[in-house]
Amino acid sequence: MALPRAFLPLRHRTFRTLWLANLASNTGMWIQNTGAGWLMTSLDPSPIMVSLVQAATMLPVFLFALPAGALADIIDRRLYLIGAQAWVLTMALLLAALTFSGVLGPWGLLAITFGIGAGNALNFPAWAATTPELVPREDLVQAIALNGIGFNLARALGPAFGGFAIAWAGAGFAFALNAFTFLWLIVALVLWRRPAAAASTMPKEHFLSAMRVGVRFVAASPALRATILRAVAFFLFTAAIWALLPLVVRRQLHLGPEAFGLMLTAMGAGAVGIGFALPSVRRLLDTDGIAFWGTLLACAGMGLVAAAGHWFPAAIGMVMFGMAWVTVASTLQAVAQMVSPAWVRARAIGIYQLCFFGALSFGAAIWGWVGDAVGLPLGLGSAAAIGAVVAVAVRPWRLDLTGPAAAPSGARLPEPEAPAPELAGVLSADSGRIIEMITYRVDPADRAAFLRRMAEMRRVRLRNGASVWRLYEDVAHPERWIELWSVESWTEHLREAVRLTEDDRAIVAQAAALHGGAAPPEVARFINVVP
Structure with missing residues (x-):
């Protein structure tokens, strides 16, 4: 069956x-x-x-x-x-x-x-x-x-x-x-018999360095930043229900702990019910639409609870809220996971959850204070109304799972020369900072297109471990450009190639395709020898 x-x-x-x-x-x-x-x-x-x-x-x-x-x-x-x-x-x-x-x-x-x-x-x-x-x-x-x-x-x-x-x-x-x-x-x-990971000749990442790289990845990932922004906008305002519901039941509905349990049960029933219906919802709406309309449904449920003078409409509002909570929370977390490659996924999810719990805790404190200052119906109703307005305001930050355009046919990624044998002994995890540089020759007519590609390249380099990225234009020869970035060590440099996703490789290839010289773009790597 x-x-x-x-x-x-x-x-x-x-x-x-x-x-x-x-x-x-x-x-x-x-x-x-x-x-x-x-x-x-x-x-x-x-x-x-x-x-x-x-x-x-x-x-x-x-x-x-x-x-x-x-x-x-x-x-x-x-x-x-x-x-x-x-x-x-x-x-x-x-x-x-x-x-x-x-x-x-x-x-x-x-x-x-x-x-x-x-x-x-x-x-x-x-x-x-x-x-x-x-x-x-x-x-x-x-x-x-x-x-x-x-x-x-x-x-x-x-x-x-x-x-x-x-x-x-x-x-x-x-x-x-x-x-x-x-x-x-x-x-x-x-x-659980987890499949063995592919063998790697590189050492494990250092703990502090791994945290820094995780923060850089999130900062340089527009899709993940948009997901975190949408999550904060959702949880900051929906936190009001967690802060004020016990008081709404006690003071506004004049009921006891049994009714409070009923409200939580109603929310749970809505959450479980929509979980079963989500496959059908996804056939009707894209990811961004699910998060947006789910947020509006949560705000509508909160508004109904705020206006309720009887337990029944309040319970209906909690069913609506439970449906929206699971819909939006699962959608946002799915996006955060899908836009994060395996090598950094747990760090990205950790930062996402840090923002999620932070917004939830801060929002509960804020709306608890507002409810105490202006009253429960107005406080909860304000959270619902402002939350709906903010949902509309942040919708331009779309939850986009589409990658960049495909790389040009036959495009090749710029390749550096092999290290000199006499320097092999100093290239290690403890070698010191590595500067990487690519020299492009770009037709001035393609300048705008090249700058757009370089804006994407900046994010690619920072996502994959670079701590600094710069682009320089030769003032005497406007067709000559230098892309320069640095990483913490030789090992971190070697990890860059492993971390590149197919989307990243497509962006690198698109930038290289704008190079118009007879020879491919020149790639150079420099090691810091003076502390």
């Missing part, structure tokens, strides 16, 4: 196994969050200490997103994920043991909660970067949507399981249950 289109990624055995294990671990995470928050009300019931439980969970994302992405790119990803889960398992077992023994205090709870959050923060970029390895490209967007469905299922089930576990056997049992779910994920990762 054929699978529905929404479930097609589950036909891939490894993805299915890891998806189920990740669903279990996410459920355990929500069980742990529920248990930690409840336990803190007994250890120290002050509002600030209870709120610090959530802060201890989220803060590691800001601290470790970029380092985690760099590590996930330079270490075998399967082993890295196993290590991150083993850390979380250790912290979860420690938390359970201290709770059962009765020696855990409020600050100890915060410290271990921070440790678990750190493990999850280390896991996020690597896990997101792994999904393209588990499914073919045509299933990637739906696989990410299924990840979102799993997360929302866990968010719906985890607190309920956590509350039952606490009522039945105490917080220690809830923490032990969380540890078990991560043990399940570790077993699934151990059983």
Whole structure:
């Protein structure tokens, strides 16, 4: 029997196994969050200490997103994920043991909660970067949507399981249950037989250098910058629902915690439902349209909640919001993954998630303050209205997945001369900065076209490791141009060729095709010999 289109990624055995294990671990995470928050009300019931439980969970994302992405790119990803889960398992077992023994205090709870959050923060970029390895490209967007469905299922089930576990056997049992779910994920990762990467003669990237290269890649990638901008514009305003919903239920609808749970369930139902419908939506709208109209749907749902005086229209608004949340979040993350080549994908995703969580946290604080200052309906309604206006304003930054035009037929990339034998001994990872230079001869009539190509070349060089890029025009001979860029070491220079994507090669070939000299463009490389 054929699978529905929404479930097609589950036909891939490894993805299915890891998806189920990740669903279990996410459920355990929500069980742990529920248990930690409840336990803190007994250890120290002050509002600030209870709120610090959530802060201890989220803060590691800001601290470790970029380092985690760099590590996930330079270490075998399967082993890295196993290590991150083993850390979380250790912290979860420690938390359970201290709770059962009765020696855990409020600050100890915060410290271990921070440790678990750190493990999850280390896991996020690597896990997101792994999904393209588990499914073919045509299933990637739906696989990410299924990840979102799993997360929302866990968010719906985890607190309920956590509350039952606490009522039945105490917080220690809830923490032990969380540890078990991560043990399940570790077993699934151990059983994953990840295809071996192609052998490389180059050493691993250094940690700090890998982070710098990741930042440069994002800064020089228009598609990724547009994705991050659209994500910030979405999460900054939709964060209002997370900040104000508990107060809307309590003060505006005059209902209790059961109704709050109903609202979250309604949001989860919308998220799960749209996840199944996304394949049909993608046949009607392109990627950019899905993100845009999804944002407007989220703002409409928030507006309905803001205006509601009864639980039913508020629940409808939350269903709309849940549908939009999964649609936009999965679409943006899919674009971030597809425009990032494998060698830098985890770093790019780490920076994307840093901006995503930053916008979400900052937005929650801002809209919480606005709601307190002007009232809940006006505060939430303002977030919805401004969010819709901003969605229109940022739409020119399109989520474009198309590459550049194909390289000219027969075009060749400029090739440098081989290093002189007498210098072979100084060319290493510790050699010092390398300057690279290409000399072009361009017909003055092609000057405008050449400058357009060079603007693209700048991004290509910076994306692939250059720290400086310059273009010079000979003042005496306007047909003569020099493209110059530098990298940190000889090894980084060798990595440039490996990092070039097919799109990058097409851009390089297009620039070289504008060279009009009898000989090909002259390529030279210089090593810094004086510190």
